[in-house]
Amino acid sequence: MADTRVYAALLRAGMAGQATYRASFAVELFGTAMGMGLDFVEIFAVFHQVPSIAGLSFVEVVLVFAIASTGFSTADLLVGQSDVVIRHVRDGTFDVVLLRPLSVLGQLAAADVQLRRLGRVSVSLLLLVVVLVRLDLDWTPARAAMAVLAPIAATVVFGALFVAAGGIAFWVVDATEVTSALTYGSAYLAQWPTGVLTPVLARLFTFVIPAAFTGYLPALALLGKPDPTGLPDWLPWASPLAAVAAAVAAGLVWRSGVRHYVGAGG
Amino acid sequence: MSERDVVVMEDLSRHFVVRRSVGRLRREKRLVRAVDRISFTVGKGECVGYIGANGAGKSTTIKMLTGILVPTSGRVRVCGLEPVRQRRELARRIGVVFGQRSQLWWDLPLAESFRLLAAIHRLPADRAAARLQRCVELLDLGPFLDTPVRQLSLGQRMRGEVTAALLHSPELLLLDEPTVGLDIVSKEALRSFLAAERAEAGTTILLTTHDLPDIERLSDRVVVVDDGRVVHTGTLSGLAAEAGVDRVLTVELTAPGGPLGDVPGTRLLSVEAGGLRQHLALTGSAAAAVAAVSARTELRDLTIAEPDIEDVVTRLYRAAAAARSSTVE
Numbered sequence: 069m070a071d072t073r074v075y076a077a078l079l080r081a082g083m084a085g086q087a088t089y090r091a092s093f094a095v096e097l098f099g100t101a102m103g104m105g106l107d108f109v110e111i112f113a114v115f116h117q118v119p120s121i122a123g124l125s126f127v128e129v130v131l132v133f134a135i136a137s138t139g140f141s142t143a144d145l146l147v148g149q150s151d152v153v154i155r156h157v158r159d160g161t162f163d164v165v166l167l168r169p170l171s172v173l174g175q176l177a178a179a180d181v182q183l184r185r186l187g188r189v190s191v192s193l194l195l196l197v198v199v200l201v202r203l204d205l206d207w208t209p210a211r212a213a214m215a216v217l218a219p220i221a222a223t224v225v226f227g228a229l230f231v232a233a234g235g236i237a238f239w240v241v242d243a244t245e246v247t248s249a250l251t252y253g254s255a256y257l258a259q260w261p262t263g264v265l266t267p268v269l270a271r272l273f274t275f276v277i278p279a280a281f282t283g284y285l286p287a288l289a290l291l292g293k294p295d296p297t298g299l300p301d302w303l304p305w306a307s308p309l310a311a312v313a314a315a316v317a318a319g320l321v322w323r324s325g326v327r328h329y330v331g332a333g334g
Numbered sequence: 335m336s337e338r339d340v341v342v343m344e345d346l347s348r349h350f351v352v353r354r355s356v357g358r359l360r361r362e363k364r365l366v367r368a369v370d371r372i373s374f375t376v377g378k379g380e381c382v383g384y385i386g387a388n389g390a391g392k393s394t395t396i397k398m399l400t401g402i403l404v405p406t407s408g409r410v411r412v413c414g415l416e417p418v419r420q421r422r423e424l425a426r427r428i429g430v431v432f433g434q435r436s437q438l439w440w441d442l443p444l445a446e447s448f449r450l451l452a453a454i455h456r457l458p459a460d461r462a463a464a465r466l467q468r469c470v471e472l473l474d475l476g477p478f479l480d481t482p483v484r485q486l487s488l489g490q491r492m493r494g495e496v497t498a499a500l501l502h503s504p505e506l507l508l509l510d511e512p513t514v515g516l517d518i519v520s521k522e523a524l525r526s527f528l529a530a531e532r533a534e535a536g537t538t539i540l541l542t543t544h545d546l547p548d549i550e551r552l553s554d555r556v557v558v559v560d561d562g563r564v565v566h567t568g569t570l571s572g573l574a575a576e577a578g579v580d581r582v583l584t585v586e587l588t589a590p591g592g593p594l595g596d597v598p599g600t601r602l603l604s605v606e607a608g609g610l611r612q613h614l615a616l617t618g619s620a621a622a623a624v625a626a627v628s629a630r631t632e633l634r635d636l637t638i639a640e641p642d643i644e645d646v647v648t649r650l651y652r653a654a655a656a657a658r659s660s661t662v663e
Contacts, residue, residue, distance in 0.1 A: 074453050074454055074456070077450055077453045077454075078454075081439055081442055081446065081450055084441065084442060161435065163402050163432070164432075164435060164436070166400070166401065166421065167400060167402070167425055167437060168425055168454055169422045169423070169425035169426045169454065169455065171422075330401075330403060331403075
């Protein structure tokens, strides 16, 4: 993979600008970690009023939150720049991206990695480890594998949502509202058990927008609990497969977006 | 079409649908033929000037050649490849300079942009260094190699852009308005460099420009487009002759002489100051005419007045339009 070296070089070039302003970088790093802290406080507040949500206790909901948050923040770090595509298209700099012998998505991702998002990634990961230890789960080889795969699958699903949002942005240049609802909206929803929703809505956020696969379903697999809306017991274990399917679908949306740009001429 | 043709366009068209509001509710669709059944080829090692007024379809053509834009109809091959389908492979074999768009990294020093491009094109370190060394010398990039691109003057940046496009020794160089906005010295430096590059590496060049001296200095052949169609192909002097505009050589002599009515490659237009100043219309190369005059008498000064490109194109277009309407009748 000689290309890996090329993307690494592009990554360093993209980051060179960010490290220039060290003080503000530190503040932003802290800021993203704080943003996550506020989401967490929300869970506290809800559990102050109710003992359980969709059959899950406080610590168990924190597990859902931790998996989803780790996935979201990592995906956001890597490919969270769907808004950047719109900027490139508007500025006409997208043509320059097309003139290089590299993948379009790879170039955009490498050029705009936001290091400050590492703040949220590290805090989420720490929380995930703590909650896994605290839960005292019935560890089996399958559960151990799921504990490792779940945050990776969540990253892939959120990455797919970001890439799909970027693909849509080629069609509708003023799509920021729609794409933000898709990405940040799903991220918010994914922090909570999908089991609290009505069965129809729960299925929408499982099979259409695969948000449930980023936290809730893998958490059920780890906890060995059933879904109250009646999803089959094997489904939580299929989270990694769902992530692959989401990635393929997002790739198709992205490709059709680039095709559309090339067809329309910006 | 032969195997030696680097660029082949056959009946190439690109239409855009422009929507616009008419009244309160109705929206009208209008079809704009930005490029309308253009056919021409650029042979290996050739340098073709692609000229036309603003909005004539030059940039749209260049975009189709680079794979940034899908043709509406017709056929296009560049370096034997299909641009849109084989975009990445083609990108390794061509160099592109958009006068209006930078492909350098705004916040990085110029040298760093070159390092990145060398990595992107997977150039071996020694080859990249040798190539860069040559450009740095010929284009005098040394003084600002460590300056961030955003702080460069336009002339400095364009020299950087050309180096960026040539770093991987492309077979074909596409230049879209490379000298636009440059001062005379920078323009001349760029032209000499491109001429030298072509002589040495045999690079094929297709260039669009508003500047006739660019064409005169670099091109063997010109293709003129107007309103998306080719209205003329041929040499620059042939173009001026066909349009009925002259390139005028004015010579000032040290002593009054007889009318220079029989200098090869010229036509005498007028004589002033008792033969001290004479105006000759060029039908051939300016250099040959100057040499012929100075062999005959001593020159004190000379100027060459180029016809304005817009003027040439406008006249050609009128002639083409007149020819069309007369054949209809």
